[in-house]
Amino acid sequence: MTSRTEYEYEHDGAEIYRQSFATIRREAALDRLPADVAQVTVRMIHACGQVDLVDDVAFSEGVVGKARTALERGAPVLCDAQMVAAGVTRKRLPAFNEVVCTLNDPRTPDLAREMGTTRTAAALHLWGEKLDGAVVAIGNAPTALFHLLEMVAAGAPRPAAVVGIPVGFIGAVESKDALAASDLDFLVVRGRRGGSAMTAAAVNALASTAE
Amino acid sequence: MTSRTEYEYEHDGAEIYRQSFATIRREAALDRLPADVAQVTVRMIHACGQVDLVDDVAFSEGVVGKARTALERGAPVLCDAQMVAAGVTRKRLPAFNEVVCTLNDPRTPDLAREMGTTRTAAALHLWGEKLDGAVVAIGNAPTALFHLLEMVAAGAPRPAAVVGIPVGFIGAVESKDALAASDLDFLVVRGRRGGSAMTAAAVNALASTAE
Numbered sequence: 001m002t003s004r005t006e007y008e009y010e011h012d013g014a015e016i017y018r019q020s021f022a023t024i025r026r027e028a029a030l031d032r033l034p035a036d037v038a039q040v041t042v043r044m045i046h047a048c049g050q051v052d053l054v055d056d057v058a059f060s061e062g063v064v065g066k067a068r069t070a071l072e073r074g075a076p077v078l079c080d081a082q083m084v085a086a087g088v089t090r091k092r093l094p095a096f097n098e099v100v101c102t103l104n105d106p107r108t109p110d111l112a113r114e115m116g117t118t119r120t121a122a123a124l125h126l127w128g129e130k131l132d133g134a135v136v137a138i139g140n141a142p143t144a145l146f147h148l149l150e151m152v153a154a155g156a157p158r159p160a161a162v163v164g165i166p167v168g169f170i171g172a173v174e175s176k177d178a179l180a181a182s183d184l185d186f187l188v189v190r191g192r193r194g195g196s197a198m199t200a201a202a203v204n205a206l207a208s209t210a211e
Numbered sequence: 212m213t214s215r216t217e218y219e220y221e222h223d224g225a226e227i228y229r230q231s232f233a234t235i236r237r238e239a240a241l242d243r244l245p246a247d248v249a250q251v252t253v254r255m256i257h258a259c260g261q262v263d264l265v266d267d268v269a270f271s272e273g274v275v276g277k278a279r280t281a282l283e284r285g286a287p288v289l290c291d292a293q294m295v296a297a298g299v300t301r302k303r304l305p306a307f308n309e310v311v312c313t314l315n316d317p318r319t320p321d322l323a324r325e326m327g328t329t330r331t332a333a334a335l336h337l338w339g340e341k342l343d344g345a346v347v348a349i350g351n352a353p354t355a356l357f358h359l360l361e362m363v364a365a366g367a368p369r370p371a372a373v374v375g376i377p378v379g380f381i382g383a384v385e386s387k388d389a390l391a392a393s394d395l396d397f398l399v400v401r402g403r404r405g406g407s408a409m410t411a412a413a414v415n416a417l418a419s420t421a422e
Contacts, residue, residue, distance in 0.1 A: 013329040023380040049403030086297035118224040169234040192260030195408045
């Protein structure tokens with residue numbers, strides 16, 4: 001085994017988590033959030049290293065409770081990107097919930113061409129009836145979030161909650177505003193920030209209150 | 212198929228990329244970076260939605276060229292986290308390069324206990340000789356980056372380049388400073404920011420200049 005003389009650092013994973021979360025709770029202005037949203041936000045901040053993320057968090061009333069109830073009842077987690085699915089810690093899920101990402105489904109590219117949209121948006125159609133009561137986690141593509149809203153408006157099954165945290169410069173801001181203006185239960189990060197790590201962190205916090 | 216009357220947004224994936232990268236090039240102060248590092252930085256900014264990331268990018272001279280040469284010669288990409296590995300776009304890799312993450316290897320938990328460190332750090336020992344000339348991508352755990360430096364100092368094979376972008380509050384800043392002070396070729400984001408999405412984006416940019 002390698003010697004450890006060169007660097008001084010904390011080696012205990014549990015202690016690293018404890019100190020990280022304590023730093024976040026000390027520095028972030030969490031008191032403007034309900035306790036359950038604050039707990040989810042701590043984990044999202046942990047995933048991006050930025051305590052001012054709290055300023056951009058928006059949510060519908062009771063969304064955390066609704067998402068947790070859905071997960072406890074076995075709802076699947078439907079993800080727009082493989083990275084989001086990869087970031088969901090399976091052992092935190094309360095009911096061996098299915099974690100689904102259909103982006104790499106062999107049917108998706110043809111569907112995208114037919115529909116004239118991105119693969120990420122087309123992939124949502126393969127969720128089918130799983131959407132009913134699901135926890136949706138959009139962490140990459142604004143087009144996926146827009147398309148989800150269109151599907152639900154057109155009569156698709158309604159998810160229990162939507163974690164809508166796409167990142168970027170084209171459509172991210174607008175898609176999150178559109179989700180927040182919809183009648184779905186939602187958790188978003190307003191603005192350009194977001195991404196798969198933050199989104200998976202939110203799902204992991206919804207899945208379990210363990211820190 | 213669903214109607215699209217409700218929201219106005221760009222549906223063409225290639226056009227979304229083009230507009231995103233154009234926005235980043237317009238807003239980010241990329242001119243302080245060499246052209247090849249700037250190109251990698253554009254993709255990292257794309258992954259986090261923040262153009263001021265450029266202020267925190269640090270690198271060793273020639274690191275982008277060295278990483279690209281290594282990948283063209285078939286070097287593996289060694290990742291500390293499943294999310295980093297999941298975010299590497301396989302078709303961008305120039306030589307069907309192997310993408311390795313040993314965190315979930317069944318030997319890792321016992322190794323971590325023996326070594327008295329995190330699983331993420333212990334997992335690096337399973338890279339073995341693959342480390343020789345590899346592109347290492349650390350996007351999650353400061354302990355993995357510290358441990359990599361210790362391994363190399365103790366005589367482990369030297370990677371061609373290290374993308375060191377762990378995120379967070381405990382050890383992230385210090386581990387990246389330590390990498391930048393080492394004699395390894397590196398690309399880092401100083402400070403607390405980082406994460407698997409940004410790290411995978413950097414690898415994807417090193418793998419191919421295609422936008």
